[in-house]
Amino acid sequence: MTLDQLKVLCAVIETGSFSAAAEKLNRVQSAVSIAIKKLEESLGIKIFDRDAYRPQLTDAGIEIHRQAITILKQTDFLHYTAEQLAIGEESEITIAIDGICPLDVITKNLKQFKSQHPHVRILLYVEYLGVMERLNQETIDIGFTQVLETPEWLEALSLIDIPYLPVVAPDHPLLDIDNNIKQKLAEHTQIVVSSSQQSSLTVNVSEEASIWHVGDFDSKRQLIKEGLGWGYMPQHMIDNELKENKLVILDMDQGKKKLKGKSRQLQKTVNSHQLYIVRRNDRPVGPLASSFWNLFEDSIS
DSSP: OOHHHHHHHHHHHHHSSHHHHHHHHTSOHHHHHHHHHHHHHHHTSOOEETTSSSOEEOHHHHHHHHHHHHHHHHHHHHHHHHHHHHTTOOSEEEEEEETTSOTHHHHHHHHHHHHHOTTOEEEEEEESSOHHHHHHTTOOSEEEEOOSOOOTTEEEEEEEEEEEEEEEOTTOGGGGOOSOGGGGGGGSEEEEEOOSSSSOOOSSOOTTSEEEEESSHHHHHHHHHTTSOBEEEEHHHHHHHHHTTSSEEEOTTSSEEOOOTTTTOOTTTOEEEEEEEEEESSSOOOHHHHHHHHHHHHHHO
């Protein structure tokens, strides 16, 4: 079995006949027939039923054709990888995004990058306060994250502002407090997301409250909805729950905060964090990772 025989097989299926495949491949029809016959002999099976007017795949032929497509795609990818390596371009890019990052922040540029470099593998990881640690360990090329510290090797571009809101379930006892709610926080559990890496990073943690730690925002949201505690949530993750009154915003200076008109823009209650695209400035990244970075740099310039 050879790759050329597999290419001939796929050409016959795509065009519907031996003669059309020969024309597509710029060969004589007998060469196509011989290639298919040798393929059948090498595999020990009959790929085509030639009794019909047009060649029809046998059951075994259907499976061989499916696997031939996979093998040829892998071969194309291998050739592309070798070409990229030969000219100094990387074959994959490793990206980490923080769990607070709305995916639509990056999907537009991901689509554009994929259309320009369809054979480049993208390794995309979701971290919770762990992107900076991955970057420090040099296990990623580019990250999307909050920046809680600014080491000398960090290069960062601000992308969007993400509002955090303190929320509870509608039946949580904190909503019964009319004023000075901060003084009562120590009596109630706060749900916080901790780093998915080895660091002990957390954000929006009240020193007064007892703490439950979780590993992601989905778990945090569910625990808060069940009335097991309160916590700060990125607003875009809870818009539906707020509209359906499954979660209620706490006014930290008073008590329950009702959402009417523009009242979501709570200057004292909203705690915003900037989301950045980040990379190291003390080591070179590959040309394709630089190209991906430039898509974001161009969009905000």
